[in-house]
Amino acid sequence: MERQKLEHYKKLLESRRLHLRESVARTEEDGRAAQTEDSAQDIADRASSSYQKEFLFARSNNDRQFLRMVEHALSNIAEGIYGECESCGKEINERRLEAVPWARHCIACQEKLERGELEQPAMEN
Numbered sequence: 413m414e415r416q417k418l419e420h421y422k423k424l425l426e427s428r429r430l431h432l433r434e435s436v437a438r439t440e441e442d443g444r445a446a447q448t449e450d451s452a453q454d455i456a457d458r459a460s461s462s463y464q465k466e467f468l469f470a471r472s473n474n475d476r477q478f479l480r481m482v483e484h485a486l487s488n489i490a491e492g493i494y495g496e497c498e499s500c501g502k503e504i505n506e507r508r509l510e511a512v513p514w515a516r517h518c519i520a521c522q523e524k525l526e527r528g529e530l531e532q533p534a535m536e537n
């Protein structure tokens with residue numbers, strides 16, 4: 413991939429990483445706040461706050477997973493293998509990368525993955 417394009421995707425990924433890190437940190441703070449509120453609540457309040465905690469937990473898990481994918485893509489840029497499909501090794505379509513710069517697979521392999529015809533390879537880094 414051309415250096416200029418790599419820089420472009422790198423910037424997209426870095427700004428995404430920044431937002432995700434902020435979001436993960438904020439969710440963790442909200443979670444802590446919800447925990448300390450627990451002791452001084454009646455039962456009805458406690459039910460709604462436990463629901464809120466679950467919601468926060470799910471959100472922070474999603475963010476964290478997403479953050480890992482973004483970091484994975486950034487390390488691929490550093491290694492010079494960014495934009496290659498991790499299954500078939502072909503170049504990932506640029507329009508796909510533009511929309512999903514953390515994509516690990518070309519469209520064909522992604523569709524196979526979604527149909528369960530391909531195994532999701534583990535992230536090494």
Ligand SMILES: [Zn+2]
Nearest residue numbers: 497500518521
């Ligand atoms: Zn592929």
